[in-house]
Amino acid sequence: MRACTVPGCNAEHLARNYCYVHYWRWYRYGTPTPAVLPSRDVDEIAVERAVAGDPPEHLTFAERELVVRALHARKMPDPWIAEHLDIGPYGVRSIRQRLGLPPVTRGRPIAA
Structure with missing residues (x-):
């Protein structure tokens, strides 16, 4: 099993050396660890x-x-x-x- 390459993440590798969560963030934001994630605040x-x-x-x-x-x-x-x-x-x-x-x-x- 290959692990995600993001420091501190031990999840299994999915694609581009990232786990599912970090790959999705890379795909969506261009980086696996964005400084700010979308707000969950609700109006x-x-x-x-x-x-x-x-x-x-x-x-x-x-x-x-x-x-x-x-x-x-x-x-x-x-x-x-x-x-x-x-x-x-x-x-x-x-x-x-x-x-x-x-x-x-x-x-x-x-x-x-």
Whole structure:
């Protein structure tokens, strides 16, 4: 077993001599150890606006996850959520899978 080359990390090597976490950070930020990671702070008002159909110009990852979770609970399929948030359906699918939510294949959205 080859280990990750980031100092202090003993996880198994995945690619480019990095483990899964450090490879993902390298892929996303250009470095396996970014000085600042994205904020997990949540603006509840922005989330409520986005769920209501008036998304602000920018949502953080944490806010976007909350919106996808709320819209999924209303039985919205991925393409509708994508249109609602003005992002791609593959982005919605990725978020949904990361949250462990099953796909919505049928049904009508539940009103708020």
